Amino acid sequence: MQDKNTYYLGIDIGGSHFAMGVVNADTMSLLTGTVERFPVDSGLSALPVLNQLIRAIKQTITNFQKPIKGIGISVPGPFDYEQGVSYIFGLNKFDSLYGVNIKLFLWSHLQDTLESIEQIAFLNDADSFVLGETYSNNLHSGKVLGVTLGTGIGSGFVVDGKVVTNSDDIPEDGNIYNLPFKGKRVEDWISTQWFLDTFFKTFGESVDNVKQIADRAETSEKARDIFEQYGQHLGEVICSLSGSFKPDALVIGGSISKSYHLFNNAFETCFATPKNIRITKGTANAAIVGAVIHLTIKQNKLSTKRKTEQYVMPMRADESRKDEGYTVYPSFEIATGTVSMGVENLVDELPKEGCILIDGYMGAYWEEFMGQLTAALQKRNVEHVTYDMASAYKDVESIEKMVEPFLGGDDPVFGKIYPGNLKDFFDNQKLNSIQPMEGILNVFYGPGAALSGQKGTIIYIDVPKNEIQFRSRAGQVANLGNVMVEDNKQQYKRMYFIDWQVLNKHKQQLLKDIDFVVDGQFGSDITWCDGDTLRKGLQEMASHAFRPRPWFSPGIWGGDWMKERFGELAQDVPNYAWSFELIAPENGIVISKNGVRLEVSFDFLMFHDNQAILGEAASIFGTEFPIRFDYLDTVNGQNLSLQCHPTVAYMRENFGHTFTQDETYYILDAEPGAKVYLGFNEGVQKEEFRNALEQSHSEAKPMPVEDYVQTFEAKKHDLFLIPNGTVHCSGIGNLVLEISSTPYIFTFKMYDWMRMDLDGKPRPLNIKRGVENLNMECQGDKVQAEYISKPEVLQSGDDWKMIKLPTHPKHFYEIHRYELDSEMTVSTNGQCHILNLVEGTKINVMANGRSMDVHYAETFVVPAAAGSYTIKNLGTGTAKVVQSNVKPEISKTGL
Numbered sequence: 001m002q003d004k005n006t007y008y009l010g011i012d013i014g015g016s017h018f019a020m021g022v023v024n025a026d027t028m029s030l031l032t033g034t035v036e037r038f039p040v041d042s043g044l045s046a047l048p049v050l051n052q053l054i055r056a057i058k059q060t061i062t063n064f065q066k067p068i069k070g071i072g073i074s075v076p077g078p079f080d081y082e083q084g085v086s087y088i089f090g091l092n093k094f095d096s097l098y099g100v101n102i103k104l105f106l107w108s109h110l111q112d113t114l115e116s117i118e119q120i121a122f123l124n125d126a127d128s129f130v131l132g133e134t135y136s137n138n139l140h141s142g143k144v145l146g147v148t149l150g151t152g153i154g155s156g157f158v159v160d161g162k163v164v165t166n167s168d169d170i171p172e173d174g175n176i177y178n179l180p181f182k183g184k185r186v187e188d189w190i191s192t193q194w195f196l197d198t199f200f201k202t203f204g205e206s207v208d209n210v211k212q213i214a215d216r217a218e219t220s221e222k223a224r225d226i227f228e229q230y231g232q233h234l235g236e237v238i239c240s241l242s243g244s245f246k247p248d249a250l251v252i253g254g255s256i257s258k259s260y261h262l263f264n265n266a267f268e269t270c271f272a273t274p275k276n277i278r279i280t281k282g283t284a285n286a287a288i289v290g291a292v293i294h295l296t297i298k299q300n301k302l303s304t305k306r307k308t309e310q311y312v313m314p315m316r317a318d319e320s321r322k323d324e325g326y327t328v329y330p331s332f333e334i335a336t337g338t339v340s341m342g343v344e345n346l347v348d349e350l351p352k353e354g355c356i357l358i359d360g361y362m363g364a365y366w367e368e369f370m371g372q373l374t375a376a377l378q379k380r381n382v383e384h385v386t387y388d389m390a391s392a393y394k395d396v397e398s399i400e401k402m403v404e405p406f407l408g409g410d411d412p413v414f415g416k417i418y419p420g421n422l423k424d425f426f427d428n429q430k431l432n433s434i435q436p437m438e439g440i441l442n443v444f445y446g447p448g449a450a451l452s453g454q455k456g457t458i459i460y461i462d463v464p465k466n467e468i469q470f471r472s473r474a475g476q477v478a479n480l481g482n483v484m485v486e487d488n489k490q491q492y493k494r495m496y497f498i499d500w501q502v503l504n505k506h507k508q509q510l511l512k513d514i515d516f517v518v519d520g521q522f523g524s525d526i527t528w529c530d531g532d533t534l535r536k537g538l539q540e541m542a543s544h545a546f547r548p549r550p551w552f553s554p555g556i557w558g559g560d561w562m563k564e565r566f567g568e569l570a571q572d573v574p575n576y577a578w579s580f581e582l583i584a585p586e587n588g589i590v591i592s593k594n595g596v597r598l599e600v601s602f603d604f605l606m607f608h609d610n611q612a613i614l615g616e617a618a619s620i621f622g623t624e625f626p627i628r629f630d631y632l633d634t635v636n637g638q639n640l641s642l643q644c645h646p647t648v649a650y651m652r653e654n655f656g657h658t659f660t661q662d663e664t665y666y667i668l669d670a671e672p673g674a675k676v677y678l679g680f681n682e683g684v685q686k687e688e689f690r691n692a693l694e695q696s697h698s699e700a701k702p703m704p705v706e707d708y709v710q711t712f713e714a715k716k717h718d719l720f721l722i723p724n725g726t727v728h729c730s731g732i733g734n735l736v737l738e739i740s741s742t743p744y745i746f747t748f749k750m751y752d753w754m755r756m757d758l759d760g761k762p763r764p765l766n767i768k769r770g771v772e773n774l775n776m777e778c779q780g781d782k783v784q785a786e787y788i789s790k791p792e793v794l795q796s797g798d799d800w801k802m803i804k805l806p807t808h809p810k811h812f813y814e815i816h817r818y819e820l821d822s823e824m825t826v827s828t829n830g831q832c833h834i835l836n837l838v839e840g841t842k843i844n845v846m847a848n849g850r851s852m853d854v855h856y857a858e859t860f861v862v863p864a865a866a867g868s869y870t871i872k873n874l875g876t877g878t879a880k881v882v883q884s885n886v887k888p889e890i891s892k893t894g895l
Contacts, residue, residue: 010288012074015093019284023292027572042093070119072291074128081122121295126154127163132290133251142248149256152187169244189233214259231263235270253280307473309570317595328568330547331592337533339593347376355456358445363468364461364520389446392430399481412764415497417656422506461520465586466551508607519598527598537591542612543865545847548587559637561735581859584625615830615864616891629859632736640729641749663722663740674714674733679783719789723810725775800824818881823872831885833862840879844872
């Protein structure tokens with residue numbers, strides 16, 4: 001199988017060796033099997049030293065036997081890192097390289113490997129170390145200060161994943177070794193030489209290195225005192241820096257860091273409040289990775305435009321993975337039309353004069369796409385003018401005033417659905433002032449381009465919701481009206497309640513008129529198809545089984561069940577907490593032709609033919625998809641927060657949704673001893689519970705949760721019922737398939753086990769809202785009787801069963817489980833079925849003459865229009881498929 005990963009060579013230049021290894025840039029992980037240390041005599045003249053470096057590089061690349069896309073080099077200063085020129089002199093190492101342009105030398109010897117000199121970059125060794133540690137410890141946001149403790153002291157400062165060398169709150173060039181300290185320089189007090197001198201003064205004898213002193217310190221208090229003095233010096237220096245730089249984390253490396261246990265107490269007592277301190281497991285390895293990260297940041301703009309470890313969906317399907325289990329990138333191969341790649345091919349289909357209206361969703365890389373498109377037009381000698389729709393927005397103050405009533409004030413999470421339209425954001429006078437020219441091509445671009453008042457070819461750029469959020473976290477997304485919201489959580493709130501609402505309405509209005517649709521998630525490249533192909537593909541999907549495209553996210557309570565089993569997932573993550581298996585407002589669907597993929601939002605399908613998808617339920621839910629499936633993974637993770645969801649009345653009045661977040665927990669898998677928190681103990685009073693929550697929050701003390709809330713053992717295939725108002729929480733050790741109504745952010749966290757989020761900030765609690773919505777009747781024996789489903793066999797055959805898993809009367813959806821050894825046929829009965837293979841390795845689903853294979857844990861949809869479908873067990877043992885649909889009576893009685 002072809003290796004599609006991207007690899008870089010990282011090098012750490014030390015005083016006595018070159019350490020180098022290959023880094024997988026897709027996961028930003030060091031392939032430890034490629035790491036080698038090559039000894040070097042740094043006292044030699046320049047050419048022998050450089051030739052040793054070249055030989056080491058070529059040997060490593062030859063041994064690896066795969067293409068290398070660039071070389072990142074960590075090197076001590078003084079050095080001109082941009083030009084690649086050494087300024088090292090008088091340090092008894094590499095003196096002969098003073099003034100040598102090492103970058104040019106390497107380039108001249110490696111042109112058969114590298115395409116350009118830009119594929120070589122240098123970074124200070126301490127900066128490389130800190131950058132590498134920042135990524136390996138997932139400290140991508142905030143400030144990180146790192147020091148390397150060895151011959152001297154090196155230092156590096158990282159802000160939001162980038163090295164900073166010039167800022168008002170750090171020393172010049174980020175160097176602390178020469179700062180004044182106790183009448184001398186810092187390095188006079190924090191260095192190997194200080195250790196050796198102090199040991200001699202204390203014991204009257206000489207040693208060769210710090211390790212010998214460390215060995216003595218294990219049994220000698222006087223030797224231990226030397227380390228404590230060192231720790232005191234280091235702590236005072238770091239404290240002085242912390243006053244201005246205010247780091248969120250400290251990373252410490254270098255050879256002396258191996259003895260941190262000997263000076264940690266003296267060091268840490270220098271801080272008034274505890275610090276997030278990380279001790280590296282390998283300074284050179286971290287520097288190798290950091291140097292490559294620095295190079296990729298310089299080379300690849302996309303790497304700075306999205307903040308995530310998650311991969312971008314590959315543009316082409318990997319046919320070799322068909323039988324490898326759960327796939328992260330399912331696609332629906334369309335029968336007619338073509339899915340194409342590249343801006344150049346798209347331009348060939350466009351008119352040469354008149355108007356092109358390039359509309360689309362927020363979060364697209366508009367500047368990059370337009371740069372490619374206008375360059376392609378220029379190459380074809382097409383005279384054109386481009387108009388940015390952002391120029392016609394209302395002023396920011398007017399937009400802020402317009403949306404302010406729907407942003408929830410100071411609430412960190414919740415707002416209210418904005419009822420208006422995209423045109424509300426535009427100034428008609430500004431729109432009318434844009435006058436297209438005759439005889440040329442006029443290009444209007446940006447969200448709302450079709451509102452320009454012009455007629456022409458409509459191109460729509462769609463961007464998956466997960467990708468928008470990754471770009472938002474990197475600061476690359478503006479809210480509608482060019483409003484910049486720096487806090488990405490606040491930006492998400494604004495997107496959810498304002499921007500996405502109006503953009504979805506606009507998309508629905510445009511769907512029938514779109515001439516070309518573009519998948520804008522790929523950064524510097526695109527896939528696209530014409531509008532007829534899209535609409536025919538949506539119609540085909542609306543009567544056959546299909547899988548939505550899931551996406552995954554880490555969380556503070558997340559586990560590793562999915563990480564270990566879903567092979568296409570990025571592994572360089574702390575955990576996976578959620579899988580958005582099918583959360584219609586955020587998931588996409590992928591169509592493909594000859595393996596070329598194009599993703600559009602799930603709501604395109606609903607806008608095209610909601611009747612075919614929902615059947616009888618369309619009269620109640622319109623174009624809103626009513627049911628969601630998602631995973632909550634706490635296997636080797638943590639408890640979820642103790643929470644509840646709003647009543648229907650509360651939801652409508654406060655948030656503008658017509659129905660609420662009613663849930664169930666289907667236990668797909670569970671570790672021994674796993675449990676679910678559900679309902680109150682007998683006799684618990686609301687005020688008593690509220691007081692306990694508020695006291696815990698105000699005093700920052702743990703709360704004895706089980707004094708108030710019941711716990712139940714969680715076993716595979718259990719179904720726990722969680723209608724609105726029910727206090728609940730998944731405990732550690734569960735892989736929960738959450739089968740719920742579609743609203744998905746309306747969780748009132750009342751207790752969160754005294755922890756911070758992945759960003760190091762407290763997770764917001766909603767004690768007041770939660771208590772207001774609690775169903776206090778859900779307690780005592782009633783919980784076991786009414787909130788844990790009791791399976792009932794409805795139908796059976798020789799080798800199959802249809803089992804009803806009764807839901808609560810408040811739930812508008814029902815749940816069944818099909819158990820089969822060979823095959824069975826199911827009728828949709830005029831409802832959309834959402835399903836998941838909860839046991840078994842593989843099944844085949846035949847719906848309306850088209851078959852689809854489904855692997856364990858995969859979620860799929862059978863639209864109502866399919867009529868019926870046949871499930872065939874392709875694995876050994878009994879296959880079990882859980883299925884949900886809107887209760888038939890709801891279609892008649894309403895919500």
